[in-house]
Amino acid sequence: MYPPENFSLVLTDIYRSSFPKASNFGFLATLKLKSIVCLISEPYPDENLAFLEQQNVQLFQYGMPGNKEPFVKIPETSITQAIKTILDPANQPVLIHCNRGKHRTGCVVGCIRKLQNWNLTMIFDEYRKFAAPKQRALDQQFIELFNEDDCWCYANDMDLLPLKW
């Protein structure tokens, strides 16, 4: 069993990882995923698409740039849309991934922790575990300043609060 790098369970039926390679497909099959939320903009590889089709896994692609000094910032609307897709029980079990599973994925997970009312210290502590040694202050600032009202309303309307563990 070869999990992708930076693989972890975020909440029951919500996983995170780096970009899965063919060597990880055997492991991924055991998760019985219903969908994948991919945060990169580039076309999804044919090999991965074939695996998803064979496993009947739906792909949601929310392409976004990572936060980069000085002027590149993840669009909040993309994160909001990704989070709604992730939280929708109809799409779970779901795997969130970008390339390394560090920055964009870390921002999404950090924003989900805000919906769980975690304090920022512990959100950043988790972010840094997965981003190390490439943690970015910009990502942590993004999480801190992210306006989660829209996600909050969605989760509330869907009767998902408090988020189940």
Next chain:
Amino acid sequence: MYPPENFSLVLTDIYRSSFPKASNFGFLATLKLKSIVCLISEPYPDENLAFLEQQNVQLFQYGMPGNKEPFVKIPETSITQAIKTILDPANQPVLIHCNRGKHRTGCVVGCIRKLQNWNLTMIFDEYRKFAAPKQRALDQQFIELFNEDDCWCYANDMDLLPLKW
């Protein structure tokens, strides 16, 4: 919500963390724990005992030393016993903790990953995330050499394999 340091979900209904303090009790209450598996030998603090009683959480204490150069080694029997208690659905949701949530807890989680057939590289990668910057080669060697046959038989007899995510 203040999760304890090094808090994370290991598998559904199995959590890990550092030693919970009073400031974490509010957060812990949301987990609706049925039990706690504590890996340190010292008496459990009165404040924590009172919280467990109030929440009707059972305490299993498997005191063990951490692996330390040159001659201190975690007893395999203690880890085996702890793992059986953790895997028993009757005790879940369960929280595993030691003092820092790094070494003894990391060894237990690493041995659980062996039961999931993870390859050692990814087991060690997860271990180091939580143990950093204090990762110990001895702990990783302990995980590698741990004989999981007894846990395996137990999980098989209890019809728990493959371990559910």
